[in-house]
Amino acid sequence: MFHPLWNSYLSSIFDWVIETSILASVLVGFILCIKIVLKNWLTPRWKYALWLILIVRLILPWLPESSFSIYSILSKGYESSQFFIQENTSIWHVKENIHEPKTSISTQKITKEVPTGGKNNNWNLSVYNILLLFWILGVLVSVFFMILINRRLYIYVGKQPAITEKRVLDIFEKCKKDMLIKKDISLSLSGKISSPTLFGIRNPRILLDENHVKYLNDNQLRYIFYHELSHFKRKDIIINLLMHCLLILNWFNPILWYAYYAMREDQEIACDNLALTFINPEEKIAYGQTIITLLEQYSTYYRTPTLANFSRNKAILKRRIIMIKKFNKNSYRWSAVGLATILGLSTLSLVNINAEETSYKKNIVEQPKKEVEQPKEI
Numbered sequence: 001m002f003h004p005l006w007n008s009y010l011s012s013i014f015d016w017v018i019e020t021s022i023l024a025s026v027l028v029g030f031i032l033c034i035k036i037v038l039k040n041w042l043t044p045r046w047k048y049a050l051w052l053i054l055i056v057r058l059i060l061p062w063l064p065e066s067s068f069s070i071y072s073i074l075s076k077g078y079e080s081s082q083f084f085i086q087e088n089t090s091i092w093h094v095k096e097n098i099h100e101p102k103t104s105i106s107t108q109k110i111t112k113e114v115p116t117g118g119k120n121n122n123w124n125l126s127v128y129n130i131l132l133l134f135w136i137l138g139v140l141v142s143v144f145f146m147i148l149i150n151r152r153l154y155i156y157v158g159k160q161p162a163i164t165e166k167r168v169l170d171i172f173e174k175c176k177k178d179m180l181i182k183k184d185i186s187l188s189l190s191g192k193i194s195s196p197t198l199f200g201i202r203n204p205r206i207l208l209d210e211n212h213v214k215y216l217n218d219n220q221l222r223y224i225f226y227h228e229l230s231h232f233k234r235k236d237i238i239i240n241l242l243m244h245c246l247l248i249l250n251w252f253n254p255i256l257w258y259a260y261y262a263m264r265e266d267q268e269i270a271c272d273n274l275a276l277t278f279i280n281p282e283e284k285i286a287y288g289q290t291i292i293t294l295l296e297q298y299s300t301y302y303r304t305p306t307l308a309n310f311s312r313n314k315a316i317l318k319r320r321i322i323m324i325k326k327f328n329k330n331s332y333r334w335s336a337v338g339l340a341t342i343l344g345l346s347t348l349s350l351v352n353i354n355a356e357e358t359s360y361k362k363n364i365v366e367q368p369k370k371e372v373e374q375p376k377e378i
Helices: 002-037 044-059 072-098 100-113 118-158 166-178 210-215 218-233 236-249 254-278 281-296 314-326 336-349 355-377
Strands: 186-189 197-199 205-208 307-309
Touching (some): 002 044, 002 118, 002 336, 044 236, 044 254, 044 336, 118 236, 166 186, 166 218, 197 218, 197 236, 205 210, 205 218, 218 254, 218 281, 236 254, 254 314, 281 314
Parallel strands (some): 186 205
Antiparallel strands (some): 197 205
């Protein structure tokens, strides 16, 4: 029973993961290039949206084929590598033909003494099975630790007392009303968890440190709530959890891990961008100072996908402060450049390489091999 499962289902999933991981790595390169080239043209909202295309690319098990695909670079690389190999193979065949009369007897002896290529094929098969087993173990270990950490986190958060101070609750309800959020979201103390942070999916809550409740003024609390509610409004925890599950399948790919952290950076900046639309323009500096104040007291006790919390990275902080200074409410609206970029990248990346084109190129590459081998058969 296990043998058919291993050879059919698991191997098919493994092959799909490897192929998708390679194509997604190419897409990550294109996204990073677009962010550099259109650095001053794309708002934080659109820069973050680029990463959503990557998630779609990793999720979909099947995509239509097209000649206009960014992954054509892989087929061109394959063609170039095959041409290089073929050139060396052709030279080897020419040398073999020159020395063929002298080595015909020894070749026959070697053929008799050396067994057929069955062992080599078995070795290749065993290497594949080892890689498949290694991948499965990596997935199982990752799932185990993810469940363990989140279970401990949910138990810990469940033990934290709710915030009952009227001043804080009134500010929070006012922020929810401003952002048109009707969902019941509770406020709790954070304990050792990095805060402020949004936690949970079905029963979301915002976690605050006890010192934040005591010493932050009304405006500072308002800035915090706008930012954390922006995470809720944008469904960031769901996206983070989904991306983390995809990373478990692609745990072996460092490019995708880098993409995940880059996405989280853009996520924070995009939330700042949304939060700033709910405050007065003259409050931008105060909002930035509040972020700096929070990061000075920041803890990294827990960092999981079910938490949408701040980052202490200095480079990210610098980007956030620059964005806050340059923020303009009109910049949050739909932009033609951003929309065109998303549509263009989606059109070119959410398709696979045309199979007929790839097959045609492969035949062109393999044709010289047959021509070289023909004299040997005469």
